[in-house]
Each structure stands twice: as C-alpha cells, then as structure tokens.
Amino acid sequence: MNSIGFFTPSPFSDNLERLHALSHLSKNEWLDLLGLSWKKYYQYKVGLADFPTSSLNEISKYFSIAEDALVQGELNFSELEARLSSKDELPEKYTIGAYGRRRTPITSIEYLEKAFGWRLKYDVLNHFQMSAATLQDPFATISIQMITDMAEYLKKRQFKANDFFRMGVYSAEGNRYGLIGKIYSEMENLEQVYNIFLNKMIFMFEKNCTYNYEQVTKTSGLLVMKSCPDIASELKVKYLGSESICELKAGLLASLPSYMGLNNAKIIHFTCEHRGDDACRFHVDQMNCSPLSSD
Structure with a gap:
C-alpha cells in the first residue's frame, strides 16, 4: 500500500483529527471513510505507520479539498466550517429574550480557539448543540443566556476570572478591522x-x-x-x-x-x-x- 510519511505529532495529524470533528462522523464511520482498521489508524496516530495515500484520496473527495492542500496543511477551516455545518439555527432556548447580537459570542469562541485550540472550541459548540455556522453573522440576535451558560460551562472546566477578562479583551482583536474599529x-x-x-x-x-x-x-x-x-x-x-x-x-x-x-x-x-x-x-x-x- 502506498503511503505518505507523516508521523504523530504533526500538523497533518492534528488537521486530520479536526476534519474528523468537522465531519460529525462516528469513529466507525470515519474509519470506513479512511478504509482503515482501528489498529492501523492507531498505529499511524502513534507514529508506527505512514498514512496511506488511498485514505488521503478518500478524505480529499469527501471534503472536496485538493490533496496538496491536505498534505501542506493549507486548509481554510473557517470556510470548511461554514460549508460543512449541518445546521445554523440557534437552540430554541437562546431565541427567547434575544436582545443581544452575536458579536460577543463570536469573538469569545474565536478566543477559545486562539488561546486553547480548536478542540475546546468544538467541545463548547457541541455541548450547546450549535455549529460554527450559527456564529457567522455578528448582527444576528441571540439571548444573553447563551454566553452566560457558556461561561458557566467553562468555569466547570477550570476557567477563572482572568480567563473571562482576557476573553473580553480579545473582542478588540475580533472587531479591530471592521466598521466598529474604524469608528473608534x-x-x-x-x-x-x-x-x-x-x-x-x-x-x-x-x-x-x-x-x-x-x-x-x-x-x-x-x-x-x-x-x-x-x-x-x-x-x-x-x-x-x-x-x-x-x-x-x-x-x-x-x-x-x-x-x-x-x-x-x-x-x-x-x-x-x-x-x-x-x-x-x-x-x-x-x-x-x-x-x-x-x-
């Protein structure tokens, strides 16, 4: 079997796991897509085997991504998230009392990814049954209860006051190059x-x-x-x-x-x-x- 020489840990391996998370496929469905047994996939992840080119080809077709982009890590995950998200509606509870905009939840989720990585971002989105597509339009309405519930969930993940403060500071980074930033x-x-x-x-x-x-x-x-x-x-x-x-x-x-x-x-x-x-x-x-x- 032809293979490409990527060993864990590597950017390719991390991107592979992120694509799995984006796909919403179960572990067995993911292995079926790759055409690998759990053992072969585990061997690749721990650096005991190369990644098969046949599996790379299947990923390329499934996500409509060029193989070169996969190999070189040139992936636009923001575009992929918007394209692959299966739903873009808020859970009903966050449409009640929706007197806020989604700008702060958007920059807060961005902060989680920048500061702690994509896994925490996806964990939070999945916990609240939302997709990245839900948080695309900064002027769409949302209940303050969403960001309140998210903060409570993060507190259970050992977030402290300073973490929430830094999350707020990051909002300037998210808004700097938009109309708000220009006005200020x-x-x-x-x-x-x-x-x-x-x-x-x-x-x-x-x-x-x-x-x-x-x-x-x-x-x-x-x-x-x-x-x-x-x-x-x-x-x-x-x-x-x-x-x-x-x-x-x-x-x-x-x-x-x-x-x-x-x-x-x-x-x-x-x-x-x-x-x-x-x-x-x-x-x-x-x-x-x-x-x-x-x-």
Whole structure:
C-alpha cells in the first residue's frame, strides 16, 4: 500500500483529527471513510505507520479539498466550517429574550480557539448543540443566556476570572478591522471613545442592561450597569449575566483604548448585582493608556 510519511505529532495529524470533528462522523464511520482498521489508524496516530495515500484520496473527495492542500496543511477551516455545518439555527432556548447580537459570542469562541485550540472550541459548540455556522453573522440576535451558560460551562472546566477578562479583551482583536474599529480609531480622545460607546453605541449591540458612563476626571471614568428587569423576568432570572460575564465585560472595557493604538485601561469591578449589590460598577483608569509599542 502506498503511503505518505507523516508521523504523530504533526500538523497533518492534528488537521486530520479536526476534519474528523468537522465531519460529525462516528469513529466507525470515519474509519470506513479512511478504509482503515482501528489498529492501523492507531498505529499511524502513534507514529508506527505512514498514512496511506488511498485514505488521503478518500478524505480529499469527501471534503472536496485538493490533496496538496491536505498534505501542506493549507486548509481554510473557517470556510470548511461554514460549508460543512449541518445546521445554523440557534437552540430554541437562546431565541427567547434575544436582545443581544452575536458579536460577543463570536469573538469569545474565536478566543477559545486562539488561546486553547480548536478542540475546546468544538467541545463548547457541541455541548450547546450549535455549529460554527450559527456564529457567522455578528448582527444576528441571540439571548444573553447563551454566553452566560457558556461561561458557566467553562468555569466547570477550570476557567477563572482572568480567563473571562482576557476573553473580553480579545473582542478588540475580533472587531479591530471592521466598521466598529474604524469608528473608534478616528475618535479624538478616550473620553469620547468611552462616552460614545457606553452611552450611545452599546444599544446597537445589546439591550439587556442599562449603561451610564461618566468621565469623572481626565484620566478616569465610572460605568454603572444594571440588568433590565423586564428582560430578566422574561428569562426567569433575577439578574442577567453572571459574575463571569461581568469579568468579560471588564475585559471589553479595558480593550477600548487599543482601537486608538493605546495600551489597555485598568478596570476595577467594585460592585456587582450578582454579589447582592444594587448595580454593577466599574472604575475605568486611563492613566497608563500610553501608545502601544511597535515591537
């Protein structure tokens, strides 16, 4: 049998496992596609055998991918995910009280892949019975309960407050080259960025909470955020979101200066509805938002 010399661990082996995950084929169906026994496949995965060219050909045909692209690892997984996803509808529970946009879930899922790899991303999507195609349109509506449930699931996977904060910071990377990034980058100063985003633009993206931002000094501001009672009642919760979601929002707040080429702000989340306070309050310290290094 002809074969190609790939041994585990290798980018090819990792891509092969990712294609299996994308295919939604069972283990036996996957082995049937490859034309391999479990033993032969295991031998390949542990580096005791080469990968048969006949199996490569079957993968190429099944996914409509050129064999050269498979061998060289030149795969556009975003395109593959959109093309192969069997469903693009939200689970029904996340269509109830859908007063937010999918932008934050999209950048949060992107962050999981960037920081922890595709396996965690697919694990989360599968757990919530969603596909990558569900999170393609950033302006499509979604319930805040989806990102809240995702955060709770990740907490069970040992995610801490800092992980959710970094997830929020990453939102700037996901939005930097879009219309939002362009608008923020052209603003005159940080006071304008925070005022316009939190007192005007935020309602384009979600209507789950009320936001009141005040620039207290030239280098600091205060955000007061409260759940909308009617939406909380619709979702049958006392408060919308969770402490983890507040940490994610703190990261988002910290990242706003980066649109202007500045270092992140320091955020202190000092009261929280989810801890029994009357509102969630964030102190925004812009003192050290110096220009980002070009290194």
